[in-house]
Amino acid sequence: MAGDYPAGRGRVKIEAAGLEIEGVSIAGHESFYKVPAFRCLLEFGRAPDDVLGYSTICLTHGHLDHAAGLAHHASRRRLTALPPAQVFAPEEAVPDLEAWLAISQRLENVSYGLHVTPAVPGESVLLRRDLEIKFLPGRHSIPTVGYLFSEIRRKLAHGLEGRSGEEIAALRAGGAEVTRREEIPLLAYPGDCGAAIFEAAPEIFQARVLLLECSFLAPDDRARAREYEHIHLDDIAERASLFENEAIVLTHFSLRYRPDEILEALDRLPEEISDRVIPFLPRPAARRWPVPPPV
Ligand SMILES: [Zn+2]
Numbered sequence: 001m002a003g004d005y006p007a008g009r010g011r012v013k014i015e016a017a018g019l020e021i022e023g024v025s026i027a028g029h030e031s032f033y034k035v036p037a038f039r040c041l042l043e044f045g046r047a048p049d050d051v052l053g054y055s056t057i058c059l060t061h062g063h064l065d066h067a068a069g070l071a072h073h074a075s076r077r078r079l080t081a082l083p084p085a086q087v088f089a090p091e092e093a094v095p096d097l098e099a100w101l102a103i104s105q106r107l108e109n110v111s112y113g114l115h116v117t118p119a120v121p122g123e124s125v126l127l128r129r130d131l132e133i134k135f136l137p138g139r140h141s142i143p144t145v146g147y148l149f150s151e152i153r154r155k156l157a158h159g160l161e162g163r164s165g166e167e168i169a170a171l172r173a174g175g176a177e178v179t180r181r182e183e184i185p186l187l188a189y190p191g192d193c194g195a196a197i198f199e200a201a202p203e204i205f206q207a208r209v210l211l212l213e214c215s216f217l218a219p220d221d222r223a224r225a226r227e228y229e230h231i232h233l234d235d236i237a238e239r240a241s242l243f244e245n246e247a248i249v250l251t252h253f254s255l256r257y258r259p260d261e262i263l264e265a266l267d268r269l270p271e272e273i274s275d276r277v278i279p280f281l282p283r284p285a286a287r288r289w290p291v292p293p294p295v
């Protein structure tokens with residue numbers, strides 16, 4: 001055991017295609033990921049000290065290994081005089097999440113001031129001038145949404161390349177649209193999902209980093225993966241040619257497997273994908289991690 005985690009599992013910090021992701025992900029146990037570059041937390045299976053400062057939380061679904069920190073996070077932020085966080089969650093789950101918050105507030109005789117924002121697939125929210133979250137459809141045993149983070153850039157409108165600054169300024173003054181919006185998909189996270197996600201949210205194949213669950217690995221566990229609507233490693237291997245991502249971070253491994261069994265199973269992935277796969281496991285076990293050159 002490391003802390004209260006099983007051997008070889010627990011806190012993980014990785015860098016995937018330049019993006020730092022830190023957290024814990026163990027199927028049925030606990031999941032949360034800090035993404036400092038976006039100042040966002042994905043899931044809050046619990047609310048340890050270092051996630052309290054995160055004021056934007058993207059919850060994919062109501063399974064408690066992802067959501068148990070909801071009231072705890074809100075309560076602890078109130079105690080530390082932090083303003084209520086912005087919590088996104090599937091629309092269908094919002095009434096129950098709000099009811100849970102209401103009961104917690106009644107128990108504590110306080111107000112958290114927190115309201116959960118419904119994340120509706122197809123809609124998007126601008127987090128900063130240059131960062132947008134688009135909500136993706138989910139595919140899991142209960143209502144689930146995914147999240148796609150994109151960098152937003154303003155580029156010169158098509159047809160204006162080569163024009164002088166004065167010409168463009170004159171066009172703008174005349175009311176013409178001289179810029180166009182460019183979206184660069186940086187991180188896709190569909191949450192817990194079955195293989196149906198690949199057809200439901202094909203955008204995930206194009207994000208620079210894909211954070212993808214892979215709960216099941218053993219050949220015998222394929223039926224189990226289907227029954228609980230989770231990804232099996234074979235679902236990924238069969239679609240190897242579709243992944244355009246620079247990094248594919250595999251997470252949410254079941255506790256049925258030891259870390260060495262997980263790494264051994266990942267060796268079965270086809271070569272065209274294997275060198276882009278990063279297992280979300282604590283460092284001592286992750287022998288396949290790309291090692292950054294010494295500075
Ligand atoms: Zn889960």
Ligand SMILES: [Zn+2]
Nearest residue numbers: 061063140192
């Ligand atoms: Zn789940």
